[in-house]
Amino acid sequence: MKKEKGFTLIEMLIVLLVISVLLLITIPNVTKHNQGIQKKGCEGLINMVQAQATSYHIDNQEIPTMQDLKDNGYLRELPVCPNGNEVVISSTGEVSEVGS
Template identity: 75%
Template sequence: MKNQKGFTLIEMLIVLLVISVLLLITIPNVTKHNASIQEKGCDGLINMVQAQVTAYQIDNKKVPSVEELVSEKYLRATPVCPNGNGVVISTDGEVTEGGPASEA
């Protein structure tokens, strides 16, 4: 049995220590940037909805509401930003981030 090859307990503990240190370094960095990631996701959603508003305006010659975009199949569902806020379409067709999605 002494000729069997494998890892010793010390080698396994060193590997676990290295993995733990790497996790301790990366997790705070990811959580620190969470707000900016959600903001960029919301900006992307607003740009996509703005494109659909423009397409609706070209087809129907009027500014749509969010409900009209969903019912006319320009959007699959009512858009909600990753931070929980909905989108609002102004009377001139400009799309912005609104309040919480339940109020939008």
């Protein structure tokens, strides 16, 4: 009978322990970066909507609503930040996010 070579139970447990430690180190870093990416994405979206609102204001001499921007082709759809917060235009024409 041939002697088969393979990993022992202790070696497999050590490998699983090392993988677990690596996962415990990387998962919090990934979630932290994800929140930063969502914040930057929302800031970029707000800047884009602000530019479109300013363009509408120059063209029509009135402060737009989000629906005005969509209906007149300045926006394809009503914007929502990546984190789920709604983007709104105030009565002074400033664009900001409102959310949970």
